[in-house]
Amino acid sequence: MNATGPGSIRLRGRAWRFGDDVDTDQIIPARYAIYSLDERRLGEHAMEGVPGVGPGWAQRVRPGDVIVAGSNFGCGSSREIAPIAIRGAGIACVVAASFARIFFRNAINLGYPIVQSPAAAAAVEEGDEVEVDLEAGVVRDLTTGREHPAEPFPPFMTELMRTGGLVPWVRRRLEERRQGVG
Amino acid sequence: MGMTMSEKILARASGRERVRPGDLVLAKIDFAMGHDLTIPPAGRIMREEMGADRVWDPERVAVVQDHFQPAKDAASAALGRLTREFAREMGVSWYFEVGQGGICHTVLPERGLVLPGELVVGADSHSCTYGALNCFATGIGSTDLACVLALGELWFRVPESLKLVYHHRLGPWVEAKDLILHVIGLLGVDGARYRAMEHTGEALGWIDMEGRLTMTNMAIEAGAKNAIMACDEVTEAYLRGRARRPYTPVRSDPDAGYERVIEVDAERVPITLARPMSPADTAPIDAVAGTRLDQVFIGSCTNSRIGDLRRAARVLEGRRVAPWVRLIVTPSSHEVALQAEREGLIRVFLEAGAAWTTATCGACLGGHQGVLGEGEVCLSTTNRNFPGRMGDPGALVYLASPVVAAASAVAGEIVHPAEVVGEPVSA
Ligand code: SF4
Numbered sequence: 001m002n003a004t005g006p007g008s009i010r011l012r013g014r015a016w017r018f019g020d021d022v023d024t025d026q027i028i029p030a031r032y033a034i035y036s037l038d039e040r041r042l043g044e045h046a047m048e049g050v051p052g053v054g055p056g057w058a059q060r061v062r063p064g065d066v067i068v069a070g071s072n073f074g075c076g077s078s079r080e081i082a083p084i085a086i087r088g089a090g091i092a093c094v095v096a097a098s099f100a101r102i103f104f105r106n107a108i109n110l111g112y113p114i115v116q117s118p119a120a121a122a123a124v125e126e127g128d129e130v131e132v133d134l135e136a137g138v139v140r141d142l143t144t145g146r147e148h149p150a151e152p153f154p155p156f157m158t159e160l161m162r163t164g165g166l167v168p169w170v171r172r173r174l175e176e177r178r179q180g181v182g
Numbered sequence: 183m184g185m186t187m188s189e190k191i192l193a194r195a196s197g198r199e200r201v202r203p204g205d206l207v208l209a210k211i212d213f214a215m216g217h218d219l220t221i222p223p224a225g226r227i228m229r230e231e232m233g234a235d236r237v238w239d240p241e242r243v244a245v246v247q248d249h250f251q252p253a254k255d256a257a258s259a260a261l262g263r264l265t266r267e268f269a270r271e272m273g274v275s276w277y278f279e280v281g282q283g284g285i286c287h288t289v290l291p292e293r294g295l296v297l298p299g300e301l302v303v304g305a306d307s308h309s310c311t312y313g314a315l316n317c318f319a320t321g322i323g324s325t326d327l328a329c330v331l332a333l334g335e336l337w338f339r340v341p342e343s344l345k346l347v348y349h350h351r352l353g354p355w356v357e358a359k360d361l362i363l364h365v366i367g368l369l370g371v372d373g374a375r376y377r378a379m380e381h382t383g384e385a386l387g388w389i390d391m392e393g394r395l396t397m398t399n400m401a402i403e404a405g406a407k408n409a410i411m412a413c414d415e416v417t418e419a420y421l422r423g424r425a426r427r428p429y430t431p432v433r434s435d436p437d438a439g440y441e442r443v444i445e446v447d448a449e450r451v452p453i454t455l456a457r458p459m460s461p462a463d464t465a466p467i468d469a470v471a472g473t474r475l476d477q478v479f480i481g482s483c484t485n486s487r488i489g490d491l492r493r494a495a496r497v498l499e500g501r502r503v504a505p506w507v508r509l510i511v512t513p514s515s516h517e518v519a520l521q522a523e524r525e526g527l528i529r530v531f532l533e534a535g536a537a538w539t540t541a542t543c544g545a546c547l548g549g550h551q552g553v554l555g556e557g558e559v560c561l562s563t564t565n566r567n568f569p570g571r572m573g574d575p576g577a578l579v580y581l582a583s584p585v586v587a588a589a590s591a592v593a594g595e596i597v598h599p600a601e602v603v604g605e606p607v608s609a
Pocket residue numbers: 248249285286287306308482483484542543546547564565
């Protein structure tokens with residue numbers, strides 16, 4: 001993650017395009033659930049269940065790249081390993097027209113940035129260089145020079161992101177309460 | 183623009199003047215629930231990973247032994263024990279032991295623990311049930327529950343609302359279950375994905391609290407985040423002498439924004455069943471009548487409250503279950519079982535040749551006390567019939583109301599209840 005000073009989280013990388021209704025079995029086929037505790041291992045198989053993609057996709061990803069997908073991304077099971085696999089592959093952020101509810105919760109609880117932007121999902125093309133500004137709620141396509149509005153991250157979600165997800169966030173909040181800060 | 187009931191509750195709980203769909207908010211929880219499958223992981227995450235040594239408010243937590251309890255094997259006994267120990271060590275006020283509670287989604291409303299205007303979460307997908315009582319109630323994961331137990335707060339994305347308007351009144355034999363199956367058939371299994379389902383309209387005035395809970399229970403079967411109804415005389419009457427805390431109902435503003443409004447003429451809704459293998463694959467009874475059955479299950483948090491059992495008993499009184507069918511009746515709570523005993527309903531079931539079990543989830547999730555084998559056909563009053571839900575993936579499950587279930591148990595095949603009883607029965 002590339003944080004450029006307080007109050008702003010920006011991510012920059014190449015776009016990988018996917019369509020609508022990419023389900024959790026396409027993101028990480030169930031047979032790899034045995035690697036649940038090994039994020040890198042999961043990452044090697046990320047997205048290989050997507051028709052027409054197949055094994056080897058993750059090897060072409062450069063750390064910091066982003067996924068830009070259509071609607072209902074992450075539908076299917078409640079498997080928490082789906083966002084973990086994507087993160088393990090080196091993808092810095094997922095931009096989609098919409099997310100399935102449980103995928104959305106799981107990603108946020110892991111502190112993994114996902115951004116809803118129907119405009120970017122419609123316009124960004126494979127290989128475009130994009131910059132995602134989480135707090136401003138903007139996806140900039142640096143290749144085409146166009147800006148696409150996205151749902152901005154409210155301050156507390158940014159805080160969740162910075163602390164690395166729900167577990168460390170709760171730990172810190174408890175600590176603050178004990179010290180009478182929170 | 184005004185706000186919907188769901189938006190008002192999330193705004194209040196997050197200390198905001200107003201919220202709109204898509205907003206992410208950090209909100210204070212009024213009540214939280216976990217059971218024997220979700221408390222063990224949540225308790226571990228809360229204590230070991232988050233470092234919390236107590237729950238935020240023991241008065242606002244319920245822990246229910248229902249899914250695999252009374253323990254069906256040694257592994258579920260271990261889960262039951264972890265659940266029991268967690269409740270005891272945390273001093274949870276609302277702990278429901280085997281033989282004293284029943285299924286979580288029946289127990290919480292029955293004990294007046296979930297109330298109008300509140301924000302309620304449960305680590306179980308059917309926690310949306312409580313919305314019939316005018317609260318915002320939704321299912322969460324174990325990490326979410328751990329966060330709630332530790333802090334009493336959780337983040338939410340404010341959902342878009344879908345409004346269902348029910349005109350006129352349900353016809354004879356047609357119940358809340360038929361109506362909600364009909365609606366799920368219209369919407370599809372993800373037709374309400376992420377949405378708040380707001381049930382409104384004059385038809386609800388004739389549907390009692392139990393029927394309303396049946397309707398909100400199945401919101402998740404259309405992918406919804408929650409379901410909600412206004413607080414009216416029926417709600418108030420139900421809560422009288424039951425509510426454990428003072429409460430403030432919420433109403434949707436006349437100019438609240440809805441993504442979609444769906445109008446349903448209740449009068450024209452037929453007796454509706456869901457066919458294998460999806461709750462959205464619905465059909466009127468005529469289309470499935472004559473399907474031969476191996477098992478009939480009357481149970482679960484969807485349809486096994488006292489009124490459901492009364493109507494089923496009316497059908498079964500003086501009749502016998504077909505020789506090739508097993509009828510399993512599982513009350514959804516200990517209170518329901520006690521009441522059924524007082525009214526002589528248990529005797530009716532036993533004399534009809536039914537197996538009467540203790541209050542538990544049991545057969546609903548293919549757990550115990552009625553798991554289906556390959557190729558078996560079951561008619562069930564539960565909420566899900568995906569492959570493998572009630573046992574072998576090759577078993578076929580139809581979903582229906584308790585009246586249709588009871589009549590079909592007698593006939594040995596799916597049948598219109600009028601063919602067995604003649605006159606419509608009421609609770
Ligand atoms: S009765 Fe069935 S649907 Fe209800 S809580 Fe138990 S397992 Fe879930």
